[in-house]
Amino acid sequence: MKEQKKELSKGLMDGISFFKHTLRLATHTWNPVWLYAYKKSFLHTHKLRFHEGILHEDVLFTPQALSYADVITVVPDVLYFYRKRAGSITTDPIKAEQSLKDYFFIAEELYQFANKIKYQ
Numbered sequence: 001m002k003e004q005k006k007e008l009s010k011g012l013m014d015g016i017s018f019f020k021h022t023l024r025l026a027t028h029t030w031n032p033v034w035l036y037a038y039k040k041s042f043l044h045t046h047k048l049r050f051h052e053g054i055l056h057e058d059v060l061f062t063p064q065a066l067s068y069a070d071v072i073t074v075v076p077d078v079l080y081f082y083r084k085r086a087g088s089i090t091t092d093p094i095k096a097e098q099s100l101k102d103y104f105f106i107a108e109e110l111y112q113f114a115n116k117i118k119y120q
Contacts, residue, residue, distance in 0.1 A: 015069030033058035034080055038065065051109070054102040055095065060109055067117055 013021065043049070046068045050057045066072070 012071055012073055015066035015072055018069070018072045018074075019063065019066045033061060034082075036062070036065070042068070054105060055099050056102055056106060059103070060106045063110055064113055067113075 038048075043065075046065070048061065048065055048068070051060055054060070
């Protein structure tokens with residue numbers, strides 16, 4: 001059985017190691033974009049932008065950004081408070097069909113991205 005950790009250890013690691021490490025977290029909260037701060041030059045160098053018109057755009061954006069990251073610093077401090085609101089993606093069942101369609105789109109995009117970077 002896979003070990004379930006509750007939090008990340010502070011320190012430095014590369015993006016791929018960070019991604020693998022976060023998959024072992026009990027919360028599985030590696031993908032929200034608000035967990036990260038990026039240098040503008042990093043985003044420009046790797047042509048990283050949100051894909052417009054889809055739900056869960058951070059599920060597509062974050063793995064791509066982590067794949068390019070040479071160094072990630074984990075800061076143990078709480079710097080963000082998450083607020084749920086009525087009508088958001090996570091609370092509106094009407095958006096369920098669009099959400100599912102977008103997850104299939106994201107899965108295909110990440111598959112293509114993984115194959116692209118594999119051969120670089």
